[in-house]
Amino acid sequence: xHQRIVILDFGxxxxxxxxxxxxxxxxxxxxxxxxxxxxxxxxxxxQGIILSGGPSSVYDEGAPQLDPAILDLKREDGSNVPIFxxxxxxxxxxxxLGGEVQSAAKREFGRAGVETDTANPLFEGIPEGSxxxxxxxxxxxxxxEGFEVIAHTDNAPIAAVRSTRYPHYGVQFHPEVHxxxxxxxxxxxxVIGICGCDGDWSAASFIEEKKAEIREQVGEDxxxxxxxxxxxxxxxxxxxxxxxxxxxxCIFVNNGLLRKGxxxxxxxxxxxxxxxxxKAIDASDLFLDRLADVVDPERKRVIIGNTFVEVFxxxxxxxxxxxGAKPKFLAQGTLYPDVIESVSFKGPxxxxxxxxxxxxxxxxxxxxxxxxxxxxxxxxxxxIGRLLNVPEEIVGxxxxxxxxxxxxxxxxxxxxxVALLQEADHIFISELRNWNLYDDVWQAFAVLLPVQTVGVxxxxxxxxxxxxxxxxxxxxxxxxxxxxxxNDFLAHVSNRIVNEIRxxxxxxxxxxxxxxxxxxxx
Numbered sequence: 001x002h003q004r005i006v007i008l009d010f011g012x013x014x015x016x017x018x019x020x021x022x023x024x025x026x027x028x029x030x031x032x033x034x035x036x037x038x039x040x041x042x043x044x045x046x047q048g049i050i051l052s053g054g055p056s057s058v059y060d061e062g063a064p065q066l067d068p069a070i071l072d073l074k075r076e077d078g079s080n081v082p083i084f085x086x087x088x089x090x091x092x093x094x095x096x097l098g099g100e101v102q103s104a105a106k107r108e109f110g111r112a113g114v115e116t117d118t119a120n121p122l123f124e125g126i127p128e129g130s131x132x133x134x135x136x137x138x139x140x141x142x143x144x145e146g147f148e149v150i151a152h153t154d155n156a157p158i159a160a161v162r163s164t165r166y167p168h169y170g171v172q173f174h175p176e177v178h179x180x181x182x183x184x185x186x187x188x189x190x191v192i193g194i195c196g197c198d199g200d201w202s203a204a205s206f207i208e209e210k211k212a213e214i215r216e217q218v219g220e221d222x223x224x225x226x227x228x229x230x231x232x233x234x235x236x237x238x239x240x241x242x243x244x245x246x247x248x249x250c251i252f253v254n255n256g257l258l259r260k261g262x263x264x265x266x267x268x269x270x271x272x273x274x275x276x277x278x279k280a281i282d283a284s285d286l287f288l289d290r291l292a293d294v295v296d297p298e299r300k301r302v303i304i305g306n307t308f309v310e311v312f313x314x315x316x317x318x319x320x321x322x323x324g325a326k327p328k329f330l331a332q333g334t335l336y337p338d339v340i341e342s343v344s345f346k347g348p349x350x351x352x353x354x355x356x357x358x359x360x361x362x363x364x365x366x367x368x369x370x371x372x373x374x375x376x377x378x379x380x381x382x383x384i385g386r387l388l389n390v391p392e393e394i395v396g397x398x399x400x401x402x403x404x405x406x407x408x409x410x411x412x413x414x415x416x417x418v419a420l421l422q423e424a425d426h427i428f429i430s431e432l433r434n435w436n437l438y439d440d441v442w443q444a445f446a447v448l449l450p451v452q453t454v455g456v457x458x459x460x461x462x463x464x465x466x467x468x469x470x471x472x473x474x475x476x477x478x479x480x481x482x483x484x485x486x487n488d489f490l491a492h493v494s495n496r497i498v499n500e501i502r503x504x505x506x507x508x509x510x511x512x513x514x515x516x517x518x519x520x521x522x
Contacts, residue, residue: 002027002028002200002201002205003027003028003047003195003197003198003201004027004028004029004030004044004045004046004047005022005027005028005029005030005046005047005048005049005050005191005195005197006029006030006032006041006044006046006048006049006050007019007022007029007030007031007032007049007050007052008032008033008034008036008041008049008050008051008052008066008070008089009031009032009033009034009052009054010034010051010052010053010054010056010064010088010089010092011052011053011054011055011056011064011088012052012053012054012055012086012087012088014052014053014174014176014177015031015052015053016031016337016377017176017177017475018031018050018052018086018176018187019031019336019377020176020377020379021175021176021183021184021187021188022050022187022191023201023377023380024184024188025184025187025188025191025192025197025199026197026198026199026200026201026202027047027191027192027195027197027199027201028201028375029050030044030375031336034051034052034054034064034066035064038067038069038070038073041070041073042073045075045076046073046075046081047075047081047082047191047195047196047197048081048082048083048084048190048191048194048195048197049070049073049081049082049083049084050083050084050085050086050089050190051066051083051084051085051086051088051089051090051092051093051170052086052087052088052089053086053087053088053089053135053136053174054087054088054089054092055088056088057101057103057137057138058088058091058092058095058101058138059101064092065092065095065096066092066093066095066096067096068096068097070083071083071093071096071097071166071168079167080166080167080168081167082167082168082169082190082194082195083166083167083168083169084122084168084169084170084171084190084194085168085169085170085171086170086171086174086175086176087135087136087171087172087173087174088136088138089170090140090161090170090171090172091138091139091140093168093170094140094143094144094147094161094170097144097145097147098144098145099140099142099143099144099147100140100141100142101138101139101140101141102138102139102141103137103138104136104137104138104139109134109135109136110133110134110135111131111132111133111134111179112131112132112133112134112153112154112155112156112159112173113129113130113131113132113153113154114126114129114130114131114132114151114152114153114159114160114173115128115129115151115152115153116128116150116151116160117149117150117151117152118148118150120150120162121189121193121194122150122160122162122169122171122186122189122190122193122194123150123151123160123186123189124189124193125185125189126182126185126186126189127182130180130181130182131179131180131181131182132153132159132171132173132174132175132179132180132183133173133174133177133179133180133183134153134155134156134172134173134174135173135174136172139156139158139172140158140161140172141158143158143161146163146164146165146166147161147162147163147164147168148161148162148164149161150162150169151171153173156172156173158172159171159172159173160172160173167194167195169190169194171186175187203380203383203384203387204387206376206380206384207239207384207387207388210239210243210372211239211242211243214239214240214243214244214370214372215243215244217329217370218243218244218247218328218329218370220247221247221325221327221328221329222247222248222249222319222323222325222326222327222328222329223240223244223247223248223249223327223328223329223330223331223370224248224249224250224251224316224319224327224329224330224331224367225237225240225248225249225250225251225330225331225332226250226251226253226308226312226332227250227251227252227266227270227278228252228400228402229252229258229262229265229266229394229400230333230394230397230399230400231378231381231382231385231394231395231397231399232333232335232373232378232381233333234269234270234385234390234394234395235333235373235381235382235384235385235388235390235394235395236331236332236333236372236373237250237270237274237276237331238274238276238385238388238390239372239384239388240331240370240372241274241276242388246277248276248277248331249277249278249279249319249323249327250270250276250277250278250279251278251279251281251312251315251316251319252266252267252270252278252279252280252281253281253283253308253311253312253315254280254281254282254283254284255283255284255287255304255307255308255404255406256283256284256285256287256288256415256418257284257287257288257304257403257404257405257406257413257418258404258405259400259404259405259422259425259426259429260422260423260425260426261426263280263282266280267280269391269394279315279318279319281311281315283307283311286307286311287303287304287307287406288413288414288415288418290303290307291303291304291406291412291413292412292413292414293412294412294413295411295412297407297522300403300406300407300413300522301403301407304402304403304404304406305402305403327367328367328368329367329368329369329370330367330368330369330370331369331370331371331372332369332370332371333371333373333381334371334373334374335373335374335376335377335378335381336373336374336375336376336377337377337378338374339374339375382395382396396438396439398429398438398441398442398443398444398445399442399443399477401520405418405421405422405425407520407521407522408421408425408445408446408447408448408520408521408522409421409447409448410447410448410449410450410521410522411450412450416503417448417465420448420465420467420501420503420504421446421447421448421467423497423500423501424446424448424467424497424501424504424507425445425446427493427496427497427500427501428444428445428446428469428493428497429444429445431489431492431493431496432444432471435486435489437485437486437489440473440483441471441472441473441483441485442472442473442474442475442477442480443470443471443472443474443477443480443519444469444470444471444472444483445469445470445471446467446468446469446470446497447467447468447469447470447510447521448465448466448467448468448504449465449466449467449468451465451466452464452465452466453466453505453506454505455498455505455506457505462505463505464502464503464504464505464506465503465504465505465506466504466505466506466507466508467497467501467504467506467507467508468507468508468509468510468521469490469493469494469507469508469509469510470482470509470510470519470521471483471485472513472514472519474514474519477519479513479514479515480513480514480519481513481514482510482511482512482513485509490509493507494507
């Protein structure tokens with residue numbers, strides 16, 4: 001395992017950004033809840049520890065606190081583990097050591113210029129007056145014993161501190177966010193300069209190490225993988241195939257809710273181009289029959305998920321007959337954000353909607369799980385896909401929900417409506433590519449509304465469906481803003497949809513952000 005930076009999460013909305021910045025510096029990082037016991041932190045042998053921000057005040061009842069013993073952790077060479085506290089992380093570290101934190105007279109939120117008070121490795125190479133991003137209601141008013149101020153802003157006399165005895169640092173601002181332009185350099189100074197990490201972690205090194213790990217885990221046994229045609233399962237399929245060859249069998253289910261041409265494209269890509277053992281099952285009639293007259297989106301998700309499990313289980317039985325052996329492993333495209341959510345100290349989030357992942361199969365299927373990407377973010381999986389020469393139309397593909405078009409046909413799902421939506425969505429996505437706009441948005445799609453409106457086509461009156469177009473910009477899908485696509489582009493797409501698709505006579509564009517809306521409509 002490469003050198004590791006452990007990030008202890010105190011509830012900040014930016015914690016994943018910290019991990020990303022550390023990895024951009026070529027250092028492997030992991031996020032763990034701040035409640036992780038000391039012995040478990042020590043067992044990971046971290047080269048350094050970062051304490052994230054958080055929404056609490058250190059004096060609030062039930063506010064997350066820092067075990068002071070973490071500040072005395074030693075590395076294998078006997079040196080103290082470097083610590084870097086960010087915003088609340090600084091405050092909780094200072095509080096644990098006897099410093100004083102108070103509520104600020106006015107919450108400081110927004111840009112500030114930081115000036116160093118003394119030369120130090122954390123700000124090495126950072127220009128004086130560099131912009132930083134503040135977001136805090138409390139501030140440090142009295143330093144713990146053995147600490148000194150190393151930087152300030154006009155409104156924050158204590159903007160950054162360090163211990164004079166140990167490699168412990170803290171900043172009141174957020175170096176991980178986009179609005180701190182030199183933030184990545186500050187984080188790099190910590191992980192490379194202060195922690196002494198080599199910076200040798202990369203997607204390329206990950207590939208070879210992961211292949212060896214998969215071979216060791218799987219041995220001579222067989223693996224099955226639920227292939228959706230999306231980024232995560234597709235790249236996982238190629239990586240696994242390079243590692244274990246025909247020991248991998250992929251199952252691709254046509255639920256009748258795929259994008260236009262996807263049923264054929266996925267088979268051609270993986271069976272013909274990669275010679276991956278692929279079992280393609282057209283169960284579209286089964287899914288669509290069960291969805292007839294179902295309006296509630298949660299019922300749709302449950303029906304689609306349960307039907308998938310049923311079809312997958314039948315396919316598994318056929319594979320056992322073909323192989324003469326029972327596959328021991330199930331491969332899934334689980335990503336690190338899913339893992340982070342499962343270990344968050346904040347507890348489970350309120351259920352906004354049920355997520356159905358192609359790999360989300362019940363425990364009674366008795367597989368051991370292979371999750372090659374459980375340590376990675378989506379952009380890192382894309383980078384690995386490109387190194388594995390996975391086609392760009394798959395690697396760069398926008399996210400697509402497990403229930404497919406079933407939750408983009410608002411109301412009952414009929415074959416006719418799915419066909420209309422496939423055509424509209426195809427036009428929208430094709431034109432985004434033609435106008436070189438596809439990579440500028442996080443996700444784009446069409447939605448078929450359960451509304452009909454009057455229109456005029458030539459001399460005829462029409463009464464047909466409304467199609468909504470949705471395009472958003474985002475970093476990780478947790479929050480999103482509607483994409484400001486050019487008016488000429490939207491007019492062109494609308495014109496094509498209305499003129500080329502009989503059954504749709506009006507298009508609208510969704511300008512809702514998340515929150516308060518969600519990205520998907522259902």
